[in-house]
Amino acid sequence: MMKPIATSRSATGIPTARLVTWWVIASEIFIFGGLLASYVMHRLAHPEWAAAAAHTNEWAGGFNTFVLLTSSLSAVLAHKAADSGDGPKAARFLRLTALGGVIFLTVKAFEWTHEIREGFVLASGGFWSFYYFVAGLHALHVLAGLIIMLFVAVDAAKNQELQRVECVGLYWHFVDIIWIFLFPLLYIAR
Amino acid sequence: MSSEAHVHHPNYVKVWAILVVLLILSAMGPMTGIRWLILFAAFGIALIKAYLVAKNFMHVSFEKRWITYLLITCLAFLAILFAGVAPDVMKHWGLHWVNDAARQAVASGMHLVSPKHE
Numbered sequence: 001m002m003k004p005i006a007t008s009r010s011a012t013g014i015p016t017a018r019l020v021t022w023w024v025i026a027s028e029i030f031i032f033g034g035l036l037a038s039y040v041m042h043r044l045a046h047p048e049w050a051a052a053a054a055h056t057n058e059w060a061g062g063f064n065t066f067v068l069l070t071s072s073l074s075a076v077l078a079h080k081a082a083d084s085g086d087g088p089k090a091a092r093f094l095r096l097t098a099l100g101g102v103i104f105l106t107v108k109a110f111e112w113t114h115e116i117r118e119g120f121v122l123a124s125g126g127f128w129s130f131y132y133f134v135a136g137l138h139a140l141h142v143l144a145g146l147i148i149m150l151f152v153a154v155d156a157a158k159n160q161e162l163q164r165v166e167c168v169g170l171y172w173h174f175v176d177i178i179w180i181f182l183f184p185l186l187y188i189a190r
Numbered sequence: 191m192s193s194e195a196h197v198h199h200p201n202y203v204k205v206w207a208i209l210v211v212l213l214i215l216s217a218m219g220p221m222t223g224i225r226w227l228i229l230f231a232a233f234g235i236a237l238i239k240a241y242l243v244a245k246n247f248m249h250v251s252f253e254k255r256w257i258t259y260l261l262i263t264c265l266a267f268l269a270i271l272f273a274g275v276a277p278d279v280m281k282h283w284g285l286h287w288v289n290d291a292a293r294q295a296v297a298s299g300m301h302l303v304s305p306k307h308e
Contacts, residue, residue, distance in 0.1 A: 013254050022257050029264040037272045045280040048299025062217045066210065073206040076247045080199045173247045177240045184232030188220055
């Protein structure tokens with residue numbers, strides 16, 4: 001059977017699929033990096049944002065960090081299973097990773113509902129604008145990642161297209177790293 | 191099979207356990223009430239966690255050098271962005287200009303922060 005171009009072509013010594021994933025991550029570094037850099041400079045210039053930041057729920061943020069770290073573990077275990085040719089096992093780990101994404105979004109939904117009921121909305125000030133926009137954009141990435149992961153798991157369960165397991169895992173770890181920085185910025189530094 | 195078995199798989203559960211311990215330490219930072227320790231616990235540990243994830247879960251150290259160069263280039267451009275924009279954002283007045291809106295925002299919001307800032 002002919003191998004897909006994503007695995008057979010590697011002009012840089014890196015299979016095309018993985019190289020493309022790294023390019024996606026590079027572009028995401030600018031999207032989130034630009035936002036985080038803007039947040040940091042505004043936060044340093046506006047000490048009064050500390051009062052707004054004090055209203056975020058540190059425990060919810062910490063729990064979500066734990067969930068994403070754990071889902072990263074299952075994503076890399078899926079990659080390990082795919083490397084050894086065990087597609088069904090990789091698919092199980094991918095579904096577990098997607099479950100982590102669902103838990104993350106559920107916690108986020110409860111957290112936001114509480115904050116909005118308290119009167120903290122997107123227009124409540126500079127801090128809240130950043131908070132909802134950056135965390136919302138990150139949540140969209142989590143949602144996209146878990147949907148892609150479920151599609152990849154369908155093929156992986158049939159031992160097909162296992163190179164995708166590593167690619168979606170790379171993306172997921174990057175989303176995890178973004179949250180690793182969002183957690184202290186939005187929840188701890190007050 | 192996956193694209194290629196290009197990595198040596200470390201003990202992922204051990205790496206995850208280290209990450210969880212670091213998370214607990216960073217969450218405990220605010221309990222100390224010491225500002226520099228809180229900031230170190232928050233951002234110093236975040237850097238270590240990001241490094242561990244990139245090295246062990248994303249296998250950056252096993253990738254071709256292209257990838258490291260790509261990531262370093264991205265971060266370097268981000269640093270340039272920060273250095274270029276930060277003075278305008280972080281300063282509220284200069285030689286021939288004043289950002290009245292930012293100054294008023296700080297002045298009107300400071301009473302909400304702890305009394306030591308007043």
